Amino acid sequence: MDYLGMILVTFIVIVMTKIFQAWTMIVWRPYLVTKRFRQQGVMGPRYSLLSGSLDEIKKLRKVALETVLDVKSHDITERIVPHCNIWSSSYGETFLYWYGIQPRLFISDPRVAKYVLSDKLGFYEKPRARPSAEKLAGRRGLALINGLDWVRHRKIVNPAFTIDKLKLMIKGMASCTISMLDNWKNQTTKTSRKIEIYEELKRLLADIIAHTAFGSSFAEGKEAFKAQIELQQFCAASSADIFIPGSQYLPTPFNIQVWKLDKKVKSTLRNIIESRLNTPKDTKTSGGYGDDLIGVMIENSEMVDQSGSGPKLNMDEIVEECKTFFFAGHETTANCLTWTVFLLSVHQEWQTKLREEILTECGMEIPDADMLAKLKLVNMVLLESLRLYCPVIRAFRQATKDTKIGNLMIPKDTCIEIPMVKIHRSKKYWGEDANEFNPLRFINGISKATEYPNAMLAFGMGPRVCIGQNFAMLATKTAIALILQKFSFSLSPEYKHTPMDGLILRPQYGLPVIVKPLC
Numbered sequence: 001m002d003y004l005g006m007i008l009v010t011f012i013v014i015v016m017t018k019i020f021q022a023w024t025m026i027v028w029r030p031y032l033v034t035k036r037f038r039q040q041g042v043m044g045p046r047y048s049l050l051s052g053s054l055d056e057i058k059k060l061r062k063v064a065l066e067t068v069l070d071v072k073s074h075d076i077t078e079r080i081v082p083h084c085n086i087w088s089s090s091y092g093e094t095f096l097y098w099y100g101i102q103p104r105l106f107i108s109d110p111r112v113a114k115y116v117l118s119d120k121l122g123f124y125e126k127p128r129a130r131p132s133a134e135k136l137a138g139r140r141g142l143a144l145i146n147g148l149d150w151v152r153h154r155k156i157v158n159p160a161f162t163i164d165k166l167k168l169m170i171k172g173m174a175s176c177t178i179s180m181l182d183n184w185k186n187q188t189t190k191t192s193r194k195i196e197i198y199e200e201l202k203r204l205l206a207d208i209i210a211h212t213a214f215g216s217s218f219a220e221g222k223e224a225f226k227a228q229i230e231l232q233q234f235c236a237a238s239s240a241d242i243f244i245p246g247s248q249y250l251p252t253p254f255n256i257q258v259w260k261l262d263k264k265v266k267s268t269l270r271n272i273i274e275s276r277l278n279t280p281k282d283t284k285t286s287g288g289y290g291d292d293l294i295g296v297m298i299e300n301s302e303m304v305d306q307s308g309s310g311p312k313l314n315m316d317e318i319v320e321e322c323k324t325f326f327f328a329g330h331e332t333t334a335n336c337l338t339w340t341v342f343l344l345s346v347h348q349e350w351q352t353k354l355r356e357e358i359l360t361e362c363g364m365e366i367p368d369a370d371m372l373a374k375l376k377l378v379n380m381v382l383l384e385s386l387r388l389y390c391p392v393i394r395a396f397r398q399a400t401k402d403t404k405i406g407n408l409m410i411p412k413d414t415c416i417e418i419p420m421v422k423i424h425r426s427k428k429y430w431g432e433d434a435n436e437f438n439p440l441r442f443i444n445g446i447s448k449a450t451e452y453p454n455a456m457l458a459f460g461m462g463p464r465v466c467i468g469q470n471f472a473m474l475a476t477k478t479a480i481a482l483i484l485q486k487f488s489f490s491l492s493p494e495y496k497h498t499p500m501d502g503l504i505l506r507p508q509y510g511l512p513v514i515v516k517p518l519c
């Protein structure tokens with residue numbers, strides 16, 4: 001065979017192999033996986049070529065998003081996960097559906113959730129996200145990586161979230177909140193005024209995170225996050241579209257915009273880190289590079305390297321971690337605060353109780369860590385808000401090998417979906433009033449509030465539990481305390497109760513409220 005002939009044969013072999021691989025992924029594997037689950041009694045909606053169950057999800061979601069709920073109804077699952085509601089009533093609490101060509105096993109039993117989320121042996125890992133989501137959350141950042149890489153990152157990042165470090169951040173959280181409230185005060189004079197509070201709180205959290213993450217480089221940090229917010233809005237709109245592997249490399253208008261925004265985020269963050277590295281170390285701060293998140297990360301990264309006990313984080317990895325903090329911390333905390341304001345607007349009696357508690361413990365002073373620790377009712381309301389309107393409504397893990405949960409065989413690569421939003425409303429675990437707002441259920445702590453202690457999963461659990469949970473609780477408590485000291489609020493008649501799943505649980509049409517200065 002001549003040279004050209006060999007090239008032709010090689011080319012044909014490569015093409016045939018690719019076609020075979022694609023056929024296996026798109027046709028044969030879905031057939032086999034469905035069959036294996038059916039044999040074990042696990043049913044689910046039909047698999048459609050390439051789109052899996054996505055067309056049905058999109059159709060159901062479109063109808064659900066046209067509905068408006070009663071403001072007193074906290075039973076929101078029909079609106080945000082209509083497909084899960086329909087399929088669990090047809091196929092039972094555990095069912096299989098297809099997110100494109102990815103098999104997803106939906107399991108709403110908190111005991112299974114605990115088993116899967118507590119895994120330390122690598123049987124269940126975070127699944128690969130779509131390329132656009134990877135750009136958002138940082139492909140090599142804590143939230144998406146697995147294995148030893150994850151261990152190394154978590155070890156370096158953990159010290160930035162110790163209680164001592166977080167206490168130092170309360171001042172910054174308070175000063176960002178006060179500047180927002182000063183603005184409200186200027187706008188409201190003595191009378192009440194309508195404010196779109198969801199947008200306000202998103203801006204507040206962007207400020208707080210930029211402040212605590214970047215300290216003196218606050219302005220540049222905000223620039224990076226502005227581009228990331230744009231990227232986020234762009235990607236959220238495409239999350240339920242069919243994804244064809246490899247399509248992320250094509251110069252489509254969507255991809256070009258994603259590349260452009262991602263480049264801007266990365267170059268701004270790189271500049272911040274470089275300028276921090278080039279600034280002489282400040283011996284007064286504990287680390288030397290600053291007490292903010294970025295300073296602690298650079299310092300820790302260096303320490304691990306010098307002692308020779310492990311590899312440090314390189315520049316790209318620190319950039320990815322900054323993106324992760326913003327992605328994982330911004331909308332989650334802003335939405336937690338938004339839903340808490342919503343609940344306090346609907347349940348005015350709780351707004352009054354919380355204000356009384358805040359005035360007793362803090363007076364009109366800016367709260368410090370000790371005062372915040374005494375706000376028991378505020379804590380209970382926040383927990384109830386995180387239960388009913390958990391910003392992260394589901395968690396995923398992928399089986400890394402053929403494995404078993406109880407008697408159920410789980411084929412390798414099956415993605416397990418743990419729906420916090422359903423578990424948090426199960427009457428079996430939370431009682432008959434599971435869909436009602438009742439902060440008093442937390443009076444004796446989380447473990448006494450439910451029949452099963454791990455039925456509260458707002459921050460996840462196990463080794464990959466939210467690293468920012470104390471940060472989020474401190475930021476929301478600080479903001480709520482300062483708002484209630486100075487303002488009262490109620491829902492604007494324009495508000496439509498329309499929670500939706502936009503990566504994070506958010507109000508579809510915002511949260512307009514009427515705020516009134518108290519003094």
Ligand code: HEM
Pocket residue numbers: 117142143144154324325326328329330332333336390391392395396457458459460461463464465466467468469471472
């Ligand atoms: C109310 C606010 C928040 C909620 C409800 C929340 C919720 C969660 C949940 C459920 C997980 C676990 C996901 C899983 O197991 O798949 C998680 C992980 C994570 N969260 Fe949060 N989060 C919040 C705030 C924050 C903040 C403020 C930060 C950082 C500044 C943050 C950073 C992270 C990171 C880095 C992870 C991944 C941890 C790992 O995999 O090791 N979160 N969060």
